[in-house]
Amino acid sequence: xxxxxxxxxxxxxxxxxxxxxxxxxxxxxxxxxxxxxxxxxxxxxxxxxxxxxxxxxxxxxxxxxxxxxxxxxxxxxxxxxxxxxxxxxxxxxxxxxxxxxxxxxxxxxxxxxxxxxxxxxxxxxxxxxxxxxxxxxxxxxxxxxxxxxxxxxxxxxxxxxxxxxxxxxxxxxxxxxxxxxxxxxxxxxxxxxxxxxxxxxxxxxxxxxxxxxxxxxxxxxxxxxxxxxxxxxxxxxxxxxxxxxxxxxxxxxxxxxxxxxxxxxxxxxxxxxxx
Amino acid sequence: xxxxxxxxxxxxxxxxxxxxxxxxxxxxxxxxxxxxxxxxxxxxxxxxxxxxxxxxxxxxxxxxxxxxxxxxxxxxxxxxxxxxxxxxxxxxxxxxxxxxxxxxxxxxxxxxxxxxxxxxxxxxxxxxxxxxxx
Numbered sequence: 130x131x132x133x134x135x136x137x138x139x140x141x142x143x144x145x146x147x148x149x150x151x152x153x154x155x156x157x158x159x160x161x162x163x164x165x166x167x168x169x170x171x172x173x174x175x176x177x178x179x180x181x182x183x184x185x186x187x188x189x190x191x192x193x194x195x196x197x198x199x200x201x202x203x204x205x206x207x208x209x210x211x212x213x214x215x216x217x218x219x220x221x222x223x224x225x226x227x228x229x230x231x232x233x234x235x236x237x238x239x240x241x242x243x244x245x246x247x248x249x250x251x252x253x254x255x256x257x258x259x260x261x262x263x264x265x266x267x268x269x270x271x272x273x274x275x276x277x278x279x280x281x282x283x284x285x286x287x288x289x290x291x292x293x294x295x296x297x298x299x300x301x302x303x304x305x306x307x308x309x310x311x312x313x314x315x316x317x318x319x320x321x322x323x324x325x326x327x328x329x330x331x332x333x334x335x336x337x338x339x340x341x342x343x344x345x346x347x348x349x350x351x352x353x354x355x356x357x358x359x360x361x362x363x364x365x366x367x368x369x370x371x372x373x374x375x376x377x378x379x380x381x382x383x384x385x386x387x388x389x390x391x392x393x394x395x396x397x398x399x400x401x402x403x404x
Numbered sequence: 405x406x407x408x409x410x411x412x413x414x415x416x417x418x419x420x421x422x423x424x425x426x427x428x429x430x431x432x433x434x435x436x437x438x439x440x441x442x443x444x445x446x447x448x449x450x451x452x453x454x455x456x457x458x459x460x461x462x463x464x465x466x467x468x469x470x471x472x473x474x475x476x477x478x479x480x481x482x483x484x485x486x487x488x489x490x491x492x493x494x495x496x497x498x499x500x501x502x503x504x505x506x507x508x509x510x511x512x513x514x515x516x517x518x519x520x521x522x523x524x525x526x527x528x529x530x531x532x533x534x535x536x537x538x
Contacts, residue, residue, distance in 0.1 A: 139527040173530035177477065177496035178423045208527050285479035286490075295483055321442045321478035325532035328519050329511060330474065333446050358525040366522065 130256060133195035133202045134162035135246075137209035138170050144206070144358035150384040151205050151249055157391050158257060158265060162203055165194055171212040182229045188216035189230055189240050196244040203252050205384070207357035210248045211282035211290070217242055218289045248283060248292065250300055250356060250383065259307040267392030269309025275386070276313040276350035276378075277301035278341065280360040281321050295319070301354065304383060308390040315348040317341040322363040331370065338367040346377045353380045413463050416501065420458065424497035428458045430487045437481035437491045447471040451481055451491050458494070472498045473510055473536070503538045511536035 140148035155162050169187035176184045191213065195202035204210040220227050221242030231239040247255070253262055279298055287295035298319065302312035320341055323334025342364065345353055355361050361380060368376040388394050421427065437451040438444050444451060449469040457466045466472070475495040482490040502508050516529055 137527070138530070139525045143523055143525040170530070172534065173527050174477070174534045177490075177493045178500050179425050180423060206527065208531070281478040281480070285483050287483060321476050321480065323443075324476050324478070325528045325535065326443070326474070326476055328524060328528060328532045329515060329536070330446075333443055333474065337442055359528045359531070362523065362525050362528065 130159060131161040131163065131200060132247075132252065132256075133191075133198050133200040134164045135168050135171075135191050135195075135202055135204050135209060135213065136164060137168075137204070137206045138173075139208075139358040140206055144361070144382075147205060147358060147361075147382045147384060150382060150388040153393055154384055154387045154391055155249075157393055158262070160252070160257065163198075163200075165191055165202075167194070171209045173208050173212070175212045175215045179226075182226065182233070185216045185219070185226065185230055186234065188213045189220060189234060192217055192242075192244040192246065193234075193236055193238075193240040195246075196240065197238070201256075202244060202246040203249060204246060205249045205356075207248070207280060207282040208359065210246065213246045215286075215289055217244065217246055248356070250283075250304060251292065253304065253307075254300055259303050262304075263307040263309075266307070266309055266390045268390055270305075270386060270390055271309050273310045274313050274349055274351045275305055275310045276315055276345035276348065276353050277305065277318055278322075278345070278353050278355045278360060278364065278380075279319045280355065280357050281319075281324075282357060284319060301356070301383065305354070305386075308386055310386070310390075313345065313348050313350040315344045315350065317344040322360045323367070324359055324363070327363050327367060331367070334363055335367045335370045338363050339371045342368055342371075342377050350378060353378050354383050354386060355380060356383050413461060416463055417458065417461060419501060420494065420497045423500060424490070424493040426490050426493050426497075428455050428489065428494070431455045431459065431485075431489045432487060434486060436484045436486065437489075440480040440484045441475075442478060442480065443474050443476055446474050451475075451495075454498075455489065455491065455494065466498060467502065471495070472502075477535070499535065503536075509537040 168191050172184045283292045284295040293300045305312040323337040327334035364380045435452045441451050449471045472495050477492050479492050482492050
């Protein structure tokens with residue numbers, strides 16, 4: 130099983146743990162992720178206005194390169210996935226954007242949205258299959274009570290992302306079942322973590338994180354698991370700024386648990402400061 | 405040629421419609437967007453009120469509000485709107501119209517120095533600049 134792979138900036142800098150564990154686990158599962166040679170930053174946010182054509186170019190370059198390789202494009206970072214997936218949808222459905230982008234890029238073969246981009250979790254669910262994954266688990270996470278945190282970017286807008294039911298998703302819980310863990314359901318699992326507001330409106334973001342974490346905690350979770358470097362940072366760092374002043378729950382990338390369940394590392398320790 | 409304030413206002417309202425791709429007239433003020441919004445308590449004008457002000461052509465109220473800078477683009481409002489009005493797109497159009505004016509920027513490089521050193525991911529810093537500065 131072979132895919133083109135788009136890492137994005139954050140996985141090469143602050144979220145190296147996410148990339149390292151994801152690639153290691155993929156290798157153990159017999160999945161080949163071939164990093165694209167000339168990927169560029171996706172821009173981190175999808176332009177919600179209809180007149181910013183330049184912001185679509187890097188996504189289209191990667192989508193077209195994957196198409197030329199005859200492979201699906203796999204992402205790991207939730208933000209990159211959001212941007213590339215929405216850009217692909219836009220170029221498929223909006224003639225004006227399609228013409229302008231192709232007029233600028235002058236690719237050998239115009240790109241019309243025929244490629245496909247999937248998130249690592251979708252790769253596990255739809256390409257490998259969670260049943261198959263469960264067969265390959267060497268150290269099941271039996272008895273571990275873990276709460277999935279979805280955030281916004283993978284789920285919404287539901288019709289375009291087509292990732293899962295946006296109001297009641299189950300892909301991460303199903304993933305946790307495959308790993309042998311117990312998934313903890315709690316009301317705030319699809320609520321926003323405050324994104325970049327943690328940068329210039331820290332109090333607002335801290336309040337949001339406190340709601341999410343205390344909700345998961347009160348439903349019996351022992352840890353949170355997520356798939357986005359910014360959610361990860363907010364959930365970890367802003368927990369320290371809540372009135373309680375110390376983290377209530379450890380936070381893992383989903384790939385760290387995967388790595389552990391595949392027997393590729395020791396039990397994930399409760400993480401201290403990242404510095 | 406003189407352009408009256410009234411004319412200018414209607415041009416900007418048209419700009420908002422074109423840039424966002426949303427038609428505010430569709431909204432019937434059920435308030436689901438506001439109920440869904442996880443940051444509405446910090447806003448001076450609530451999301452459904454932003455749409456109402458735009459329906460009435462009351463631009464200043466909206467442009468001077470803190471609401472458009474607090475919206476986190478989480479898309480929950482749009483997902484729950486029964487009239488398919490994407491409030492997140494409208495908020496972005498309002499921000500963009502202000503940011504495209506020379507000298508209007510809500511984020512300075514020095515604001516981010518500290519968080520960067522604390523391990524804020526690139527994704528967060530790039531997102532913030534894309535949303536709050538030009």
